[in-house]
Amino acid sequence: MEFGNSLAHFAAGIGAGLAVIGGAAGIGRLAAAAMEGSARQPQVAGDIRTTMIIAAALIEGATLFALVVCILLAVKA
């Protein structure tokens, strides 16, 4: 069978989905831990919130690495 470029688009789609699974799972665990910490000690909730946002942005950076590769696949091939 001749696949041509369609394999690249297929791979891009699957790659994007997998990347989002990883990122969302990680950030979900992070948010759960943050909420539990805030519930235990409400007076540090502000600090926890700041740290959570920073960690979420870093995890998202890794997810977007994978997304950039997928976009390259879909667009350049």
Added chain:
Amino acid sequence: MRMQDSGHGAAVDPTPAAVDPTPAAAAHGHEGPFDAGEYIFHHIMDSQTLELPIIGAVHLPTLHIGPWDLPITRHAVMMWVACTIILALLWLANRRRSLAPRGVHNLIEMAIVFVRDELARKNIAHHPDRFVPYLLSTFVFILVMNLIGLVPWGATATANIGVTAALAGMAFIMIQVSGIREFGVIGHFKNLVPHGLPAWLLPIMIPVEILGMFTKPFALCVRLFANMTAGHVVILSLISMVFILKAAWVGAVLSVPFALFINGIELLVAFLQAYIFTMLTSLFIGMSVHPQH
């Protein structure tokens, strides 16, 4: 009807089944059926046409200086606009002795104090105030460039890998220079590897640390680039959904609220990514100036 980068779909043409292909950048009278991929690509990527509100599309010149050809592109113009805005703000803030608004002076001072206390003094152990100008420049420049991408007729210069690579390159230079100033060239590279390691670990740690020296700024570059590009791609995809489905009710019910929501998230991401870039840079400078033992 012109579709611009961050239009909230507010300019959606209400005539249903509008077959004529106007939505792709009306600037160069694109004919043919609507191609979503090309529409998105055209708005994200750099190009030499600049779109202005009333004037329409302006083709930007290419400078020929000596042996180099320097094309002036949309993102370059946006960087200049960002610099102009920052200079204007600072000039306004400096006029406090005359009838200048006290608000702007306060705003600038807030930003400077934030960078100095939260970013420089918390992360850098020796002479933090020396790095405040650089960190402040990074933070404000990235922030203004990100925000310009969110207004109509603005393009995100940080969605260009060249711009983010240059910013990351400056961060790399600052990290090395700060370490070399503190410890000398040999001392700085000896500090890459933590002290007190068993000798058999060194063959592994040295390549890892040298690689780490390069991957950290590289990650800074790609993180900023990917965040900005991905956000705008999502906004543009939602808007182009209206034209793919050729139904205006899709726009009113689905695209406009979603695009508005994503635009709000993009606003948050603009601030956050500027902060993260600057915070990580100050962290790395702190690590090279005061290596953990």
